[in-house]
Amino acid sequence: MDKENNHSKSFIVSVSPHIRSDESTGRIMWSVSASLLPAVIMGAYYFGPRAIFALALCIVSSVFFEFLYLKILKKDITINDGSAFLTGLLLGMNLPASVPFYIPVAGSFFAIIITKQLFGGLGYNIFNPALIGRAFLLVSFPKLMTAWTEPSPAFIKIDAITTATPLGILKEEGYTKLIEIFGDKANLYSHLLYGNRAGCIGETSAIALLLGAAFLFYRRYITWHIPLTFIGTAALIAWIFGGNSGLFSGDPLLHILSGGMMLGAFFMATDYVTSPSMKSGQVLFGIGCGFLTMLIRLKGGYPEGVMFAILIMNCFSPLIDRGFKSKIFGAVKKK
Amino acid sequence: MGFLVFKGGIHPADKKELSADKKITETIKPPKVIIPLSQHIGAPCKPVVTINQEIKKGELIGEATGFVSAPVHSSVSGKVISIIEIPNIMGRMVTSVVVENDFKDEWTLLKDNPDYMKLSPDEIKEKIKNAGIVGMGGATFPAIVKLSPPKEKPIDTVIINGSECEPYLTGDYRLMIEKPSEIIEGLKIIMKVLGVSNGFIGIEDNKPLAIESLKKAVINSEGINIKVCSLRTRYPQGAEKMLIKAITGREVPPRALPMDVKVVVHNAGTANAIYEAVRFGKPLIDRVVTVSGEGIREPKNLLVKIGTPISHLIEECGGLKENAVKVISGGPMMGFAIASLDMPVTKGTSGITVLTEKEIVHTEKFRPCIKCGRCIDACPMGLMPSMLSVYSERGFFEGAKEYNLFDCFECGCCTYVCPSKRPIVHLIRLAKTQVKP
Numbered sequence: 001m002d003k004e005n006n007h008s009k010s011f012i013v014s015v016s017p018h019i020r021s022d023e024s025t026g027r028i029m030w031s032v033s034a035s036l037l038p039a040v041i042m043g044a045y046y047f048g049p050r051a052i053f054a055l056a057l058c059i060v061s062s063v064f065f066e067f068l069y070l071k072i073l074k075k076d077i078t079i080n081d082g083s084a085f086l087t088g089l090l091l092g093m094n095l096p097a098s099v100p101f102y103i104p105v106a107g108s109f110f111a112i113i114i115t116k117q118l119f120g121g122l123g124y125n126i127f128n129p130a131l132i133g134r135a136f137l138l139v140s141f142p143k144l145m146t147a148w149t150e151p152s153p154a155f156i157k158i159d160a161i162t163t164a165t166p167l168g169i170l171k172e173e174g175y176t177k178l179i180e181i182f183g184d185k186a187n188l189y190s191h192l193l194y195g196n197r198a199g200c201i202g203e204t205s206a207i208a209l210l211l212g213a214a215f216l217f218y219r220r221y222i223t224w225h226i227p228l229t230f231i232g233t234a235a236l237i238a239w240i241f242g243g244n245s246g247l248f249s250g251d252p253l254l255h256i257l258s259g260g261m262m263l264g265a266f267f268m269a270t271d272y273v274t275s276p277s278m279k280s281g282q283v284l285f286g287i288g289c290g291f292l293t294m295l296i297r298l299k300g301g302y303p304e305g306v307m308f309a310i311l312i313m314n315c316f317s318p319l320i321d322r323g324f325k326s327k328i329f330g331a332v333k334k335k
Numbered sequence: 336m337g338f339l340v341f342k343g344g345i346h347p348a349d350k351k352e353l354s355a356d357k358k359i360t361e362t363i364k365p366p367k368v369i370i371p372l373s374q375h376i377g378a379p380c381k382p383v384v385t386i387n388q389e390i391k392k393g394e395l396i397g398e399a400t401g402f403v404s405a406p407v408h409s410s411v412s413g414k415v416i417s418i419i420e421i422p423n424i425m426g427r428m429v430t431s432v433v434v435e436n437d438f439k440d441e442w443t444l445l446k447d448n449p450d451y452m453k454l455s456p457d458e459i460k461e462k463i464k465n466a467g468i469v470g471m472g473g474a475t476f477p478a479i480v481k482l483s484p485p486k487e488k489p490i491d492t493v494i495i496n497g498s499e500c501e502p503y504l505t506g507d508y509r510l511m512i513e514k515p516s517e518i519i520e521g522l523k524i525i526m527k528v529l530g531v532s533n534g535f536i537g538i539e540d541n542k543p544l545a546i547e548s549l550k551k552a553v554i555n556s557e558g559i560n561i562k563v564c565s566l567r568t569r570y571p572q573g574a575e576k577m578l579i580k581a582i583t584g585r586e587v588p589p590r591a592l593p594m595d596v597k598v599v600v601h602n603a604g605t606a607n608a609i610y611e612a613v614r615f616g617k618p619l620i621d622r623v624v625t626v627s628g629e630g631i632r633e634p635k636n637l638l639v640k641i642g643t644p645i646s647h648l649i650e651e652c653g654g655l656k657e658n659a660v661k662v663i664s665g666g667p668m669m670g671f672a673i674a675s676l677d678m679p680v681t682k683g684t685s686g687i688t689v690l691t692e693k694e695i696v697h698t699e700k701f702r703p704c705i706k707c708g709r710c711i712d713a714c715p716m717g718l719m720p721s722m723l724s725v726y727s728e729r730g731f732f733e734g735a736k737e738y739n740l741f742d743c744f745e746c747g748c749c750t751y752v753c754p755s756k757r758p759i760v761h762l763i764r765l766a767k768t769q770v771k772p
């Protein structure tokens with residue numbers, strides 16, 4: 001040993017390339033989490049301490065379940081890569097603020113253990129864990145998961161008033177009634193933009209979500225391919241088929257800004273693992289999400305369709321990836 | 336012309352500032368040189384010297400043994416002290432001639448022939464062949480082969496590759512600044528041999544001084560159509576196929592050669608060597624080597640005799656810093672990490688890059704693919720490196736083949752960008768050894 005050290009230093013011999021970009025999985029996950037902060041703040045502002053409680057519980061239990069699973073299976077503990085944190089955060093943002101404590105815990109268990117780890121862990125899951133978590137809760141606890149409360153800024157009211165979401169009103173009572181409730185169209189849009197409306201904790205403030213999305217675009221963590229085609233398709237369908245006075249009388253803006261469209265299109269459908277990797281495939285994926293969302297909203301039994309739309313398209317991601325192979329440099333273009 | 340781009344690629348920090356302003360200087364004469372008889376792609380040479388034989392500088396020591404082969408010459412005058420087997424950078428054993436330097440620098444016949452442009456293409460080719468010139472960018476393909484395209488493949492364009500897109504390396508850059516006319520003359524010779532009237536020199540736009548220098552040299556040489564192209568700086572701009580695409584807009588089909596799209600590419604260093612061979616009859620016995628990186632005390636551009644041990648160069652550059660952990664023959668993107676500094680500089684050694692803990696990545700702890708698609712966007716060949724790496728990781732090599740495994744030229748872009756730090760190139764190489772093309 002000594003001799004070797006004196007003779008010459010031993011160098012690391014490994015395969016090229018020898019340098020790497022400083023991007024890492026962890027940095028991406030934490031950045032996406034950070035980009036959700038504005039929406040979280042708005043959610044906390046409108047829905048109060050209960051919202052913060054639900055969010056915190058989701059995050060803590062998600063990270064805990066991830067830790068537990070990895071520990072039991074004696075795998076590397078990778079909780080600081082931020083992926084379980086992000087899943088917990090997204091799950092929490094997809095819950096109504098009024099849920100009792102066991103809902104976040106059960107949802108996190110389903111998201112982390114069933115959807116992610118049992119499928120092989122990060123990178124191997126087919127479905128978006130947070131969305132499966134939510135779908136599971138919606139199916140198992142339909143009442144609790146649709147107990148919407150009136151947003152009450154500045155934490156004034158202790159007992160929140162139960163109400164319906166704009167999409168719920170639209171479905172049950174129609175467009176005219178919705179406008180009536182909010183006064184006029186402009187007022188409705190402004191409520192939707194700021195987030196002053198009933199809905200899940202993190203989905204209501206379109207402005208805050210757009211701010212976060214802008215950050216992700218700037219960092220190139222997401223590209224236009226999924227969100228724009230998603231929202232564009234939904235808007236088009238809403239405009240053409242969404243109205244009650246014939247074709248082309250719908251209100252696309254209402255559909256874009258309400259429900260989970262903003263949160264879903266920018267932050268959930270863009271999840272790398274569960275969406276196609278090829279840009280061309282992503283366009284198809286986005287169109288599919290938009291189409292299915294509107295199909296459910298307009299024709300389905302639920303007022304909201306973003307979650308199921310994304311989950312259904314998740315199934316097709318591997319297939320889409322197989323269908324859209326990249327164009328090899330120099331390959332002869334097919335006529 | 337005027338496309339100047341290719342798809343994909345990456346922007347690593349080029350780190351050229353470490354050595355870009357260092358003039359090319361000759362190394363102190365090495366006491367002995369170890370000259371491998373296979374420094375090129377193709378058949379190894381047959382030794383034509385015996386132990387204890389006195390030889391002169393530039394004397395033939397290894398004879399080419401086929402069409403795709405290149406003779407090897409002694410870079411010093413002195414005595415052959417042994418003929419040994421040493422590993423090359425790829426770990427293959429290569430017969431090598433060890434020559435003890437007598438420091439007399441006695442040349443074999445060198446003759447200045449200022450009228451070299453009057454030589455016939457065949458005479459020129461003979462000189463280039465005898466000089467043992469190979470692609471000096473690192474590919475080490477015998478130059479003569481590229482200059483002898485088969486009849487059915489006419490050539491209409493010659494490109495001199497001055498991109499030098501690997502981070503740290505500045506040898507070609509210095510050559511372009513210090514010897515622009517020689518490079519232009521080299522290009523003219525190549526154009527004459529191939530009977531081509533379109534010549535291009537492609538340089539990345541992060542090297543404005545080199546572009547200027549060559550533009551000036553072109554103005555001075557009249558009556559010939561040579562264009563200096565400023566290319567967008569992006570790795571791997573210097574890869575032949577990307578360079579051809581950027582300059583001519585032509586795409587070399589998978590598994591085909593540049594000559595299939597009527598183009599021949601030579602590196603700037605090779606053009607200089609061709610000029611020296613044709614004008615003076617000088618064989619390829621020295622080359623410019625950049626010694627750089629955060630782990631070396633004094634980065635330099637050195638004119639090095641082939642066969643000089645790498646340790647000699649390191650010493651000349653003030654030695655390694657304490658924190659040096661990796662020594663690479665070539666640049667950090669495609670170079671080979673070497674285990675021992677005893678290895679000699681060969682015709683393909685474009686640089687020695689010494690890295691510290693800070694620059695390197697430990698790849699033992701990589702994460703699963705998160706399908707982010709970054710590698711797909713970065714791959715200049717339009718492959719899906721993620722699929723290649725996943726298939727190879729699972730041992731499903733046939734699957735990798737379906738994803739065009741063999742079109743990968745191991746540029747490393749995919750691996751560079753992967754946020755999960757997956758050793759994609761490594762997995763691709765593994766797969767390549769497991770299935771037949």
Ligand code: SF4
Nearest residue numbers: 714743745746747749
């Ligand atoms: S190493 Fe191969 S797969 Fe990776 S980017 Fe380069 S050509 Fe593409």
Ligand code: SF4
Nearest residue numbers: 704705707708710753
């Ligand atoms: S860059 Fe890495 S993580 Fe992303 S798709 Fe490629 S292999 Fe997977």
